[in-house]
Amino acid sequence: MTNSTRAGKRERLAHAAVQVLHEQGVEKTTLADIARAADVPVGNVYYxxxxxxxxxxxxxxxxxxxxxxxxxxxxxLATPQERLKALVHGWMEGRDLAAKYGCPTGTLASELDKRDDGLDRAIAKVMGRLLDWMEGxxxxxxxxxxxxxxVALFASYQGIALLTNTFRDPEMMAAEGRRLERWIDSLT
Structure with missing residues (x-):
């Protein structure tokens, strides 16, 4: 097996894990679920x-x-306002997925926070990167x-992702996204 084949399967497994963990949660997900989603024999996962x-x-x-x-x-994008509004727009584009499963990163962070194995800090680092970028x-x-x-922008998104998921209503996220875009415009 070549290095690129190994890397390809490893990447497929990692991407399948993102999807399956988002849809099912960490505790309900098995290695077999992820292997199936990645189209990799379950025995190969352990490699x-x-x-x-x-x-x-x-x-x-x-x-x-x-x-x-x-x-x-x-x-x-040319300006920070355009960049922030494009970020919000991207969140709105994911509203149907958020209505089904919540925010992919936020739900994983919430689930991992209940553990004390370092994975909670790893996902916090990813979320911290986005927070730092927005601050910049x-x-x-x-x-x-x-x-x-x-923090206000990120909290608004995480809150609306939770509500959108709780009520299974993607329009909630769309409406909040439009409000956030107006808010960003008001800050210029």
Whole structure:
């Protein structure tokens, strides 16, 4: 088996873990569920990941890589206001998925917070990266309270993701997204 084949299967397993963990949660998900979603024989999973926790860790790393890709795309926009509004717009585009399962990263963070094995800190680092990026955008806009504004924006999203999921109503997220876009415009 070549290194690229191994890396390909490992990546497929990590991406499948992101999806299955989001849909089922950590506790209900088995390695067999993830193997099935990745189209990898369950026996092969152990070649790449010795434990489910290692696979959860790989899913967290995949969340981090996805976030960096999103942020790289947002950085191509001209102004911090455009970047923040595009972030909000991206959240709104995921509203149907949020209505079914909640925020992919937020629900995983909430679930892992109940454990004391380091995975909770790993997902917190991913979420912290987004918070830091938002703070940088508000700071670039000239706001001395950039940290507080970033927390408010992130809290609004996490709260609406929870409500959207609880009530299975994607329109809740769309409405809050529109409000957040107006709020961002009011800060300029």
């Amino acid at each position: 790449y990941f010795k434990t489910k926790d290692q696979l959860v860790g790989a899913a967290i790393e995949a969340h981090g890589r996805h976030l960096e890709s999103v942020l790289d795309g947002l950085e191509r 955008q508000f700071a670039t806009m000239g706001h001395a309270d950039a940290k507080e504004l970033a």
